[in-house]
Amino acid sequence: MRLSKLQNKLSKNETYSPAEDTYFLEDHIKNEKGDAALDIGSGSGYLTKVLSRSFHFVVGTDINFEALQNQSNKTKNLVCCNAADVLSKQFDLIICNMPYLASDEILDIATDGGPEGLKVPMKIIKSAKNCLKRGGKFLFVTSSLSNYEKLVENTRNEGFDAEILARKKLFFEELILIEAHKSC
Numbered sequence: 001m002r003l004s005k006l007q008n009k010l011s012k013n014e015t016y017s018p019a020e021d022t023y024f025l026e027d028h029i030k031n032e033k034g035d036a037a038l039d040i041g042s043g044s045g046y047l048t049k050v051l052s053r054s055f056h057f058v059v060g061t062d063i064n065f066e067a068l069q070n071q072s073n074k075t076k077n078l079v080c081c082n083a084a085d086v087l088s089k090q091f092d093l094i095i096c097n098m099p100y101l102a103s104d105e106i107l108d109i110a111t112d113g114g115p116e117g118l119k120v121p122m123k124i125i126k127s128a129k130n131c132l133k134r135g136g137k138f139l140f141v142t143s144s145l146s147n148y149e150k151l152v153e154n155t156r157n158e159g160f161d162a163e164i165l166a167r168k169k170l171f172f173e174e175l176i177l178i179e180a181h182k183s184c
């Protein structure tokens, strides 16, 4: 996609306000602690802030520059990039509240995951692998509205041990939390 077209598309995307999926992930990270943590898709900064209470060094990335500029929960070390592509540091914990909705096109970068809800999440998962410490943990959220079983399988094929850690039923979907560790 040409840069001007991509920028035009990004500028139409509002910052994602903390929602059920944000709080679901929060419940599973609030007791985590360690040296370094990365929040991919920081959005409002809500989860990045949660991490900064118990990790010494925290980085938040987002592809949406305006979201980072206007964060309601400001943290240090924010990077505008795809997933973890420009980072060379290794993290003990990586989290991502994925844009997981199955969609034909990516019209809303905060929520649309592409066909079966796999395209964007898999790009993020591949990128995260380079920055995850051996023995580190990668937690990400998906949903019953996407092909989450295939997402787990594809994550394993990328060199992770991956399991469903928790589920939460909502009115219209089930949130699914996946825990992954580097297997090779």
Ligand SMILES: C[S@@+](CC[C@H](N)C(=O)[O-])C[C@H]1O[C@@H](n2cnc3c(N)ncnc32)[C@H](O)[C@@H]1O
Pocket (backbone or CB within 6 Å): 016, 017, 018, 019, 021, 022, 040, 041, 042, 043, 044, 045, 046, 047, 061, 062, 063, 064, 067, 081, 082, 083, 084, 097, 098, 099, 109, 110, 111, 120, 123, 124
């Ligand atoms: C569902 S929102 C989650 C926001 C926030 N972490 C939360 O839990 O409330 C997904 C976020 O990921 C960002 N995002 C989408 N695709 C991305 C990518 N390829 N790399 C980095 N961030 C991305 C979006 O801009 C959005 O802020």
